[in-house]
Amino acid sequence: MYKTLFSLLGALSLAAQAADKPNIVFILADDMSYDSVSGLNSAMGPLKTPNIDKLIPQSMTFTDGHSGSAVCTPTRYGILTGRYSWRSRLKSAVLWDYGRPLIEDELMTYPEFLQQEGYTTGMIGKWHLGLDWKDAEGKDANANVNDQDAFFKNAKMKEKLAAVEKSIDFTKPVTGGPLDHGFDYWSGVDLPNMPPYTWIKNRNADPLPSERKPKDMFGHPGVMAPGWKLEDILPRLGTESAQWIKEQSKQEKPFFLYLPLTSPHTPISPSKPWQGQSVTPYADFIMETDAVVGQVVKALEEAGVADNTILIFTADNGSASHKGQLDKLKKNGIDVRHHFKGQKAQIHEGGHRVPLIVRWPGKVKAGSKCEEVVCLNDFYATTAALLGKKLPETAAVDSTNLLPLLTGEKELLKDRPLVVNHDIGGRFAIRKGPYKLVLLNKVQLFHLGNDPKESKDISQEHPELVKELAGELAKMIHNGRSTTGPKQKNDGVIPFPKSVLTRFPELKQ
Structure with a gap:
């Protein structure tokens, strides 16, 4: 009887704690500029992002929000550690084929902090922060891969990486990835344009990559799962995210979903229903990205948790050049580089000023704007503040609490540290x-x-x-x-x- 009573009281206590803690959904588009959201850019013309646009009058929009870098890997590092990537071993560029894990084991990551606070943490999408791939003996097969190694740079590197890939036993679980840095669950890809071309669930490649990627398929050469199709990746991310949200909403614990999309980054691969919907495949891919955001919003609403969820939509950096596609868009009245100079990889604003929209019903004023200069790194410290927790002195060293801005207590943070921008060349x-x-x-x-x-x-x-x-x-x-x-x-x-x-x-x- 007493066990039953204590169990019931414990469950009620957990439920009460969960009710005080908002769920968090962090959607990170890939290579999607500030000007790729039609609600932020009147020069988008006929290209529309209706689902993201619908969030704007429900949210706070940051007009001077920045990714931690103008390229992929460093920004992702900053979001998950609250630390600028140039403090890590990666001083420029990104991780390439079979890159080693970048996040230091001694750092407490954002999802690790949330785990300590009772959150279930899930990641669905692109990692691109390095993994330890194992050989037949369980040793790190890519231990000698340097951050500068990439197959396209020279023949010597190509041979080295081919040998590394050949030595990997893809039946062995990977380490150094999301599950070793605070996530309870991961389903996604390392990245869509480098091997292995397969899905990874938690620690395992599934299905196993047993074929070579066809030469006519976009991406670096390497192994591939049978029947792998690039255009299937984004729809699966949307479907699995919606399912995960609905499953977690039935539980007593609050949840954190990190959803780093693979779009509209190359490979430009809209699924069949979205092909030919606009002027170019890239524009189609932007539209499909928007549709996935809508799918996630709908899942939150159908699960009945939208009002207790902080929803963040942003991107890891600006748009890439896409070999003339942006010029073709402009000729058709679509300018995705309207407000700022530059593009992905560059230190100009177009490289790292990103869309940043935050919805938190009843807490963040609907339809509001904030002109403060902020960085995606800041959400780590912001979450700690809203949960009333003090972070260790070694955690989130480049993360500033934005809660006073979000709640409308302040319009600017007078004493906040200055924001640093960084590009692909360091x-x-x-x-x-x-x-x-x-x-x-x-x-x-x-x-x-x-x-x-x-x-x-x-x-x-x-x-x-x-x-x-x-x-x-x-x-x-x-x-x-x-x-x-x-x-x-x-x-x-x-x-x-x-x-x-x-x-x-x-x-x-």
Whole structure:
């Protein structure tokens, strides 16, 4: 009797705790610029994103939101660790074929924190943060793969990676992935344009890749599951996400779903129902991406948990060039680079200013806008604040609490650390209000309020501001963090151009 009573009281206590904690759904589109959302860009013309647009009047839209980098891997690292990726061993570019795990074991990740707070954590989608693939003896088959190794760079690397792939026993469970960094569940792909071309569920490739990818199929050469079709990936992500949400909504625990989509990144592979719906396959893929967002929203509503769910829609970086497709779109009245200069991989705003829409019914003012400069890294500290928890001093060192902005308590965070931008070549920029200091071989300063397309360098007019911003970046580097707290270590030296170090010796490490 007493066991039954205690069990009932325990269940009621868990249910009460869960009711106080909102569910969190974090949708990360892949290579989708701020200007790829029709509700944010009147120059989208006939290309529409109705499901994302519908969120805008229900949410807060951040007009100056930034991914942690202008490319994939570093941004994902920042979201899950609350730490800029340039502090890790990866100082530029992304992880390539069979890359080793990037997230350090000693770091407490965002999903690990949520697990401690009683959340069920799920990931459905693209990882691209490295995995340890095993050989027949259970050893790491890719232990000697360097971050710079990629099959397309030269014949020697191609041979090396082919040998690594040949040594992998795909029946062995992978390590170093989502389940080792805070996720209870993972279903998805490492990434869609590199091997192995198969689905991974938790730790296992399923189905096993037993064939070679056809040469006419997009992507790096490598092994593939029989019958693998690129156009099946995105629909499956949508369907599995909806199912997972409905399953978790029946449980007593709150849930966190991280949904890193594979679209509209290459391979441009809209499924059959979406092919030919717009001007180009890329536009079709944007439309299908929007439809998946709608599918997730519908699942939340049908499960009856929409009102107690923080829904975040954003992207990992700006749009890529797609070999002339964007020019063809523009000729047809569709401009997905309307507001800002540049594109994916670049330090210009078009590389890392992303759509950022946050819905939290009853907590976030519907139809509101925020002009504060923010970063996707910030959601780690924000979640800790809304749960009333203090993070360890070594966690989320580049993450700032945005809760006062979301609740409308404040319009700006006067004392927040400055936001740092980073690109594929390892180049830096740093923001202070409308001012943006860019550290290329040539130092540039822009006033984005007056000049959002970065056309006029005003560094000569504001030498003191240039010096101040370079000094702030130097402090962040030397302290190993941008937030207050004990000094932390970066992994290795950040390679600034010689011309930058000559002008700003304080950046030397």
